[in-house]
Amino acid sequence: MRMKKKRHGSERIALLSQLVAKNPADVANNPSEFFGNSNSLRVEIGCGKGDFIRGKSVQEPDYNYLAIEKISDVCTVATEKYAVSRGLGSMAPNGGWQKPDGAIYVLGGEEVDFSDLDRGNVRFAVGDAAELLKDFPDNSVDAIYINFCDPWGKKGYAKRRLTYIGFLEMYSRILVNGGKLHFKTDNRELFDFSLEQVEISKFDLKYKTYDLHASDMNEVNIETEYERNFTEKGFKINMIIAENKK
């Protein structure tokens, strides 16, 4: 995702650090400490500005969600939008954070204090999911969502695609038996590649569509920022749901 560098991006996300996991593996190791409940954990890889995870966390609130985004400024925006959506305040005119009661937290100052209830069921993490997920324990995740990841279309780049068999093996390890991988893309070549990779993996293909918005899954579909954009340009959206079989 391209984004102009944010002014004070790192200070802004630092203010909301109670919504951010510094070491994401800790969330997987001990979700109840982070969320105050023992609900199963779901992970989104490459959350962008977080439209999907905000929608999903409301649509299926009985799960905890970790949204990983490798670009820090993008993760800052996702975290701020989530906080606004939960009524936890908004950006203050000076660039800090203003709580609904009017209290202002200045950039570089103390982090904003939220209760467990305020924080809700989503946490964000900055970093490369391919690296971060390596530290997750076996069987610690209920579902993984990958929406509109980079197709890495050039020859020789297959191993970088987030649906390459090497990644599917890691997802299989950290997912519980029966856990689901959900994948959406506008890119037909990446989709066909992903189907081939699922075929040789431990995942069972449970659902596939070449036109999500015309399918019976559209009713429960949560549109992402990229999905909206590609759909407006006339692209069809492909989706896979695959189940982990250990």
Ligand SMILES: C[S@@+](CC[C@H](N)C(=O)[O-])C[C@H]1O[C@@H](n2cnc3c(N)ncnc32)[C@H](O)[C@@H]1O
């Ligand atoms: C094309 S955008 C899609 C954003 C969002 N998922 C959507 O559908 O609107 C892909 C996002 O994934 C992030 N990303 C790509 N590879 C990643 C990785 N290995 N770990 C974490 N984030 C990644 C990018 O920085 C970018 O924000």
